[in-house]
């Protein structure tokens with residue numbers, strides 16, 4: 405049997421698809437397969453990594469002497485692979501999962517401790533809060549009755565019509581993935597601009613809510629604002645859910661700490677119930693005015709549907725983990741952030757393969773983006789998120805760690821691993837802070853070929869297995885015994 409036939413037999417046993425064979429055989433023979441699979445694993449099995457070519461040099465911080473050099477072009481990957489970082493599972497399931505996993509950790513750590521927060525935060529008052537957008541007109545919805553059966557969308561006995569002659573009712577029982585869901589019954593009656601402006605101000609409304617919550621705590625407890633500020637600090641993490649109608653809803657975990665230190669609780673008079681009441685009161689009170697020259701005035705506020713549920717302290721029935729999963733799922737939900745990437749020009753909008761009402765929202769944001777009075781909202785930059793500029797998930801500074809801190813942990817771990825295996829490509833020489841790394845890299849290609857794609861799939865499977873084991877360990881650690 406020739407060498408090539410030997411490889412072919414190995415690959416056939418491994419279930420490698422045909423189109424990946426030739427590349428793997430070539431690398432297998434030249435000895436580069438191990439390096440390629442290592443690089444693919446290092447980017448977490450990303451399906452379309454960015455390939456950078458060039459050199460990375462490390463210099464000693466004290467003497468300026470060159471202490472390490474790595475040239476990317478020499479390896480079989482033809483460059484240094486960097487994960488694409490997409491949050492859209494349809495684009496890169498691997499990177500989307502990483503986003504979701506990181507968000508899960510950061511949300512959970514703020515409730516139970518870890519990632520820099522003490523376990524004591526678990527006894528602080530904590531509230532699960534949902535803030536919705538108001539109505540901008542009647543839209544098609546899917547409703548289920550108490551019996552679980554789907555109800556008619558907008559049933560009306562009198563079959564009314566709007567001023568445009570469009571039916572103001574809908575007798576359909578919409579399917580779960582009906583593209584009509586979220587579309588207005590009449591496009592002429594709908595407040596498209598109001599919705600885009602609301603999205604664009606959701607972050608500012610949240611900031612006002614945050615300040616107002618402190619005032620409400622004072623009002624409800626009969627204390628001055630200054631006394632509350634000295635004794636209590638409210639920390640939170642929030643996630644934006646993009647609804648089918650294109651309006652952002654905010655889901656948050658809110659936690660009260662002492663005024664001086666996030667790891668000690670607030671005074672005993674501040675109960676979880678009082679925190680929940682203050683959060684609701686603040687959400688009902690805050691408002692913003694948007695005066696658009698030539699278009700009119702909008703008063704922006706949260707919708708009627710505001711919910712705040714205290715999270716019982718110490719009652720470990722898995723609720724904290726369920727809440728973390730609930731919030732994390734919005735980070736990678738297909739519609740989480742609207743469309744995948746920013747709109748490049750007005751000509752792209754009619755060609756978008758999306759529901760007509762989504763296209764109308766993108767178009768509205770694009771048009772409003774030309775108004776000088778709204779320049780600071782950068783609506784064209786954010787037209788693909790229907791005006792929403794905020795991050796999909798964010799935290800106040802002391803809620804738990806940051807995504808950047810998690811990323812730094814991961815890099816440090818990889819360097820440790822690299823040092824152990826003698827792989828000097830990414831590992832800095834010496835201790836962090838003692839060397840300066842100067843990359844001189846340019847983008848050479850995006851994506852993997854068939855062979856790299858197959859290796860990425862292997863890396864994902866291996867990681868999913870490892871993660872399942874890890875998840876079981878967490879279940880044990882956070883189980884009733886640990887509470």
Ligand SMILES: [Zn+2]
Nearest residue numbers: 450488496499
């Ligand atoms: Zn990716």
Ligand SMILES: [Zn+2]
Nearest residue numbers: 544545557574
């Ligand atoms: Zn309908």
Ligand SMILES: [Zn+2]
Nearest residue numbers: 566568590593
């Ligand atoms: Zn109408």
